[in-house]
Amino acid sequence: MTTPAIEHVQAVAFDLDGTLCDSVQDLAAAANATREHMGLPPLPEHTVESYVGDGLANLVHRVLTDSRDGQVDQNRWEQAFTFFIRYYREHLSVFTRPYPETEAGLSLLKSLGIPLVVITNKNEVLAAELLKQLHLADYFSLILGGDSLPEKKPSPLPLLHAAEVLGIAPADMLMVGDSANDILAAKAAGCLSVGVTFGYGDMTLLSQEPATKPDWLIGSLPEIYENLQPQKAQDE
Structure with missing residues (x-):
């Protein structure tokens, strides 16, 4: 895919799960602890992975029903959600780690003086705590979770x-993510969309549909820096 004109980028926004870090094992552990608590058998990790991306409230509905579109009654959901959040908060980074080149990519971008933000559908408190535990929090000027505003990706x-907070035009911000939600949000906001090929979303499949086709595909975060600094990259 041709790299778009990105010489005016003034900020870079990142999704969290499946983009900055691989968190499926901890999410699956929390999901299956919740299912056990509710008297249900465990789900395979890859099944839980397919349910991630639309916030933890939706994840709990999906985990209880073993269906992307499933819904349980409010009382049962509240009981399960309370347990899930408590368990997950206590086990945020048992297995969760940044992807191999995450920190290198963030360091390179930070060296350009470009503000970096996280925009995730994960609850803001959990996202901020996870970034802190992964020693990534200091890279970011702003962390927005799925419950930070009235609407999420x-x-x-x-x-x-x-x-708006950064005082820039949306067209001057990149949105980097692994899912349809990231690309759809970027297109609707007028941002350039960057799809990562190593996350949970199927970028090959998403790229086949105009609505979810990213402007740019990358296999590692340092590629963003390399394309923002083409002359520098060539010199090196």
Whole structure:
């Protein structure tokens, strides 16, 4: 895929799960602890992975029903959600780690003086705590979770809010993510969308549909820096 014109980038926004870090093992452990608590058998890790991306409230519905579109009654959901959040908060980074080149990519971008933000559908408190535990929090000027604003991705609202806080035009911000929600939010906000090929989403599949086709595909975060600094990269 041709790299778009990105010489005017003034900020970079990142999704969290499946983009900055691989968190499926801990999410699956929390999901199956919750299922056990509710008298249900465990789910395979890859099944839980397919349910990630639309916030923890939706994840709990999906985990209880073993269906992407499943819904349970409010009382049962509240009981399970309370347990899930407590368990997950206590086991945020048992297995979760940044992807191999995450910190290198963030360091390179930070060296350019470009503000970096996290826009995730994970609850803000959990996202901030996870970034702290992974020693990544200091790279970011702003962390927005799925409960920070009235709407979450694929709504453009979190991206528009981030751009407003940073005092830049949405067109001057990149949105980097692994899912349809990230690309849809970027397109709706007027940001350039960058899809990572190593996350949970199937970028090959998403790229086949105009609505979810990212402007740019990358296999590692340092590629962003290399394309923002083409002359520098060539010199080196």
